[in-house]
Amino acid sequence: MDPYNTPEAVLQLGVIDPQIDQIFKEEPPPNLNSDPPQVLRAGMVTNEKLGNEAKPASHGTNESVLTIPMRDGYESELRVIKPPNQTPNSPLVVLIYGGGFFCGTNSQLLPWAKATSALYNATVVLPSYRLAPEYKFPTAPNDIWDSVKWLAANAASLGADPSQGFVIGGSSAGGNLAVVTGHRALREKLSPPLTGVLANIPVCLDAQIVPEKYKHLFLAREQNADGLVCNAKDLEVWTGWWGPDYFSVDFSPVNSDIPLAGLPPHFVQVDGLDTLRDDGLIYEKLLRDSGVSTRLVAYPGMPHGHWGYRQHPLSDKAHIDTLSGLGWLLGQEIQREEISRLWNTEG
Template identity: 30%
Template sequence: MSRRDLIDPECRVPLDALLEVMPGGFNAIPDIVQRRTAVEGMLGAIEVPDNPNVAKEDRTVPGPAGEPDITVRIYRPVGASGTLPGVYYIHGGGMILGSVEGEDPNATMICDQVGAVVVSVEYRLAPEHPHPAPVEDCYAGLVWMAKNAAELGVDPHRLAIYGASAGGGLTIGTALLARDRGGPALSFMMPIYPMIDDRNETPSSHEITDIGIWDRAGNVEAWAWYLGGKQADQYAAPARAVDLSGLPPAFIDVGTVDLFRDEDIAFAQRLMQTGVPTDLHVNPGSYHAAETFAPEAALSRRIWAARIDRLKRALA
C-alpha cells in the first residue's frame, strides 16, 4: 500500500489537484526564489474575506543585537477592552519559505476565536540567512512583545507561543532560548507538527517520499540550507536538546502521513517524561499542513477545533 492511500479522502482532493499542476510539489522547483514565488502565488490565489472583528497593524521593532530590525504584525480583537492574553505567532515554511502575509488568515482566526492579541513575526530565511538568524529574530520579537505588553494590552502572565512546521521548531527553539536566557515567561507553547530533527533517521522520515508536501528529499535539502554547513545545536534542532525541563506546558499535533510524525511523538514523550504537561494529538489520515490545503474537510475542522479549544483553556 502506498502512503498516499492512507490520506483522508477529503484532504486528498486539493493535494491531487496541486500535484496535477505542479508535479512533485513545491520542492520539485529547484530555484528557491522561484519556489517562494510559486508558494506565495498559490496562497495569494486563495480568497479570504477580511474579518471585521480583527484590527491589524504592522510595526518595525528591534532585531537581535547588531542585526537588522524585524517586522511584526499585531492583531487585536476589535472592541476588546482591558488586558487580553497574548499569542506570539511564528510562520512555517521549512526555514526557507513563508511569510507573515502568507499566514495572515490563520493568525487572524486565532485572534478572533481565542480573543487574544496576536503578534506575528517576519524572521529572516535560509539559505540567505542560516541558523541562528531565524531563531534569534523570533526571540527578539518575543522579547519586544513581552517588554511592550502594557502598550499592547497583553497580560504578561498569559503569553503563549504558536507555530507550525518550521514555525513549530522555532517555537520550541525560542522557548528554549527564553528558558536559558531568563527571558520572557511563557505560559504555554503550541508547536504544530514541528520540524525539530536534522538527522532524518526516524521511520516516518523514510516513509514520506512521494506525498508531494514536504517529502524526505525536500526536508533534507531544507535542513542543509538552514544549517549552512554547521552542526545543529538544540536551538536549531530541538530534538537534540538534552534537558527539556523548565519548558512551558505544550500542545503538539501531527498527522500519521507526515514526515515529522515520529520525531514529534518522541519529543512529546520526552516532554511528558520530564514532567512538562503535554497534549499530543496524532491525526489519522492527515499529511503535512492538510488543514491548510483542505480547510473545509471534516478532519481539518476537528484539528482546528482542538487547537482553538486548547489555546482558550491555556490562556483563560
C-alpha cells in the same frame, strides 16, 4: 494512555487516507524542490493570499504593522492583531509562519490570528524572520528570539499583559521556531515567562539526535520518504539551503543541557503521512516523560499541512483543534461548537 507507543501503531498513522489519496490523484501537489527559493517564495505568497481570501472575516479585530530592531540593526516587521474589545490586560499570543525556512510571510497565519484574538480577547503578534539561503541558521531562531524579548519588554505598548497569558506557536518551520524559543525562554529566564507553546507539525529532530529511548519510533523519515508533500528530497534541498546545526539547542530542545521539566504546557499536532510526523510524536513523549503538561492530536493518513486541502473534512477539524489548543494553553477553554461557529463565519 499513549496510543502511539509501538512501531506498529506509529506506522499505522502513515497509511494514506482514501479521500486525500483521491484528491492527490485529481490534483497532484506541486514539486517544491525543483525551483530556486525565489520562485517558490512567489508561489507561497500566492497561496497565502488565497488562504486569507478563503477566510476573510476580521471578527471585529484590528490589524497594524510595525518594525523593531534585531541584534544586528536589521528592522523586522511585526503584524499585530488586537481584539474587538481590548482591555489593558489582554493575553499575548505569538504565531510564527512556516515555509521550510526559505519562504513564507507574516500574513500566512492571519486567519488563525484573527480568530484567536476574537475568541480569547488576545493581542496576537505575527513576527517575521529572515529567510534562507540568504540568511542561514541560526538567523531565523535569533530573529524570533529578539522579537519575543522585545514583546516581553514592550507588551504594554500594544495593550497586552503577558502575565495574563504568553503563548508562542507556529506551524512547520514556525513550529520549530516556537519550540526552540520556548526552550530558550526557559534557558535565559525570559520575564514575563512564556506560559504555553503550540507546536503544529514541527521539525525538531534528525536521526543523529533522536534520544535512544525513542529511536524505535522514529520511522516517518523512511516510511514517508516518497510522499508528495514534504518528502525526503524536499527536506534534503530545504535543509541544504538553511544549513542547520542538528546538535545545536537552537535547532532542537532535544539537545538541551538543562532539564525540560520547567517548560510550559505544549499543544502538539502531527500529520500521519508526513516525514516530520515523528518529530512531533517523539518530542511530545519526551516532554511528557519530563513532567511537562502536553496534549497531542494526530491526523492519520494525512500529509504535511493537510488543512490546506479544504475539501477534506479533517481540514476544518485541524483548524478547530488549533484554536481549541490555543485556548487550553491560555487557560480559556471554549466549546468546540463556539469555535467552529466563529471560524466558519464568512464576514
